[in-house]
Amino acid sequence: MSNAAMRPLVESIIRNILEQQFVAGAGPGGPAPAAHPQAGYSPNLVVNISxxxxxxxxxxxxxxxxxxxxxxxxxxxxxxxxxxxxxxxxxxxxxxxxxxxxxxxxxxxxxxxxxxxxxxxxxxxxxxxxxxxxxxxxxxxxxxxxxxxxxxxxxxxxxxERHVHMGQKDADFYGVKHLDRMDLSVDGPCSGLLKNLLVRTNPDWKLEVHIDTDEANALDLPHAKNVRLVKASV
Ligand SMILES: [Zn+2]
Structure with a gap:
């Protein structure tokens, strides 16, 4: 197969890797600790790479x-x-x-x-x-x-802009509202903190962080052991 002919194949393989979903708690680090464990509700934090x-x-x-x-x-x-x-x-x-x-x-x-x-x-x-x-x-x-x-x-x-989608239940859990800011903390081989994710709320949305490939690669998100979302302190 020539280089030109291989290109679509290689691209689709790379895209599949980049589109892999990272689900908090799925890694060996176990579930993300709840910000308010007494609330009796544990959000299902999903971080997806756009x-x-x-x-x-x-x-x-x-x-x-x-x-x-x-x-x-x-x-x-x-x-x-x-x-x-x-x-x-x-x-x-x-x-x-x-x-x-x-x-x-x-x-x-x-x-x-x-x-x-x-x-x-x-x-x-x-x-x-x-x-x-x-x-x-x-x-x-x-x-x-x-x-x-x-x-x-x-x-x-x-x-x-990096952002997090959520419905009302998750907004209540984290104590945030539409257009507030939150920080995403990532533990793993390339640990780091992404600051000031924009909160976007809609009654129909599931809790989901969207970051792009540059951000995800910098944090080696596919190998992260734990991710946590916290209300920004500003
Ligand atoms: Zn989004």
Missing amino acids: ARHCHLTQEHVDILFGKGYQLTVMKRLYQDTDFASNETIAIVGPRQRMIPGVRILGPCRKFSQVELAFTDAISLGLDLPVRLSGDIVGTPGALIVGPAGSLMLENGVIRA
Whole structure:
């Protein structure tokens, strides 16, 4: 097999590794200690790695994949309103470098947005701001290429701000509310503290931290023995 032919295969293997789920308590370190053990409720803390991906409007799907094309479900995400689609696009930066195989997450949204790690952005030649998903005013754009067409995104390329999704029960447990900040402590071969994760609450959400591949790799998350979420002291 030539290098070019092997590339999609190698990429899909790498992506599968990066998308592996890290569940607190699953490692040899045992379950994460509860912040308030007397509460009688133990949150199921899940830390997932957001590999590079994009969200698209249906209008942009039409341009990239053909008029009326519908994204197809590859797998449901942990928040089961969302899914990873079988479809991918390539993103081209200002230095003509390209990242192929960028996964589209569905369903379609009202705006298109590409979420990259800083390492991706440096390779593309983009200076990315750290933004909450959806806050894309003034952010850089990029050329996006699909099998049926391409388009120039005016803006919407960001590094997503680290955050934690949760429902009311977990918010009560941790004593936090929507848009508060929390710290994620990771013990393992590359122990560390990620500060100021943004709290996002929704009655339908399960407790889930989203960090990107740069953050997860710096902390060697797949080999972490314990993770803890604590309310930020600021
Ligand atoms: Zn998220």
